[in-house]
Amino acid sequence: MHGSKAQILPAWKVRTSDKRNLVKNGGFEVGPHVFKNFSREVLVLPLKQDKYSPIPGWMVQFMKPAKYIDSKHFLVPWGNAAVELIGGRETGIAQIVRTVPTQFYNLTFTIGDANNDCHGSMTVQAFAGKASTEVSFVSQGNGWFKTASLEFQADKTRTTVAFYNPFNHTKIYGFGHVCGPVIDDVSLVHVRK
Known part of the structure; x- marks a missing residue:
């Protein structure tokens, strides 16, 4: 499944509140405090610089931080918070999830732009164990999102679910x-076959 195309789903079909979801904090609703009148986002340092992630269940990988954003200041696809991958190839987020070898699972997630003038062709690479996919879109920087999925077969009792941004981006006017x-809105559910 390496390099396979993700299936695009309507956003209303996927919710991290599903009780079958194996991912913890898939909607990023629990995270660092964003001050009302002081900050617009919180930079979350990578694991190499901070062993304790302020986003429960998730770790920031590689060398550069990720940005934790809230719905008061940015377009967030679902709920009150999301994560923006701002460091290009040097930023990713991951979580290790319990799985059953030989069983099938479906990973769904929502990607988009934060309505913050971030523009250009964007790609998110999603990994679940050995399976992966790339989902691309062209951002006009004015807020947009879509939901995608990746079905895979687990080969271990613990599977790493990860998301990376392979490109660097800047704002239109900055x-x-x-x-x-x-x-x-990250969700991982067992699929009965």
Whole structure:
């Protein structure tokens, strides 16, 4: 399934509140405190710099931070918060989930832009164990999202679910301001076959 195309789903069909969801904090509703009148986002340091992630269940990988954003200041696809992958190839988020070898699972997730003038062709690479997919879209920087899925067969008792942004992006009118695609509403459910 490496490099397979993701299936695009209507956003209303997927919700992280599903009791079958094996991912913890898939909607990123629990995370660092965003001050009302002081900050618009919170940079979350990678695991190499901070061993304790302020986003329960998730770890930021590689060398650069991810951005935790809220719905008061940005377009968040679902709920009150999401994560923006701002560091290009050097930023990713991951979670290790319990799975049963040989069983099938469906990973669904929502990607988009935060309505923050981040523009251009964007891609999110999603991994679940050895399976992967890339989902691309063109951002106009004015808020948009879509939901995708990846079905895979587990080969271990623990499977790493990860999301990466392979490209660097800047805002339309602020080339010094890095930005990137938004990840939200992550769900992993067992599929009976």
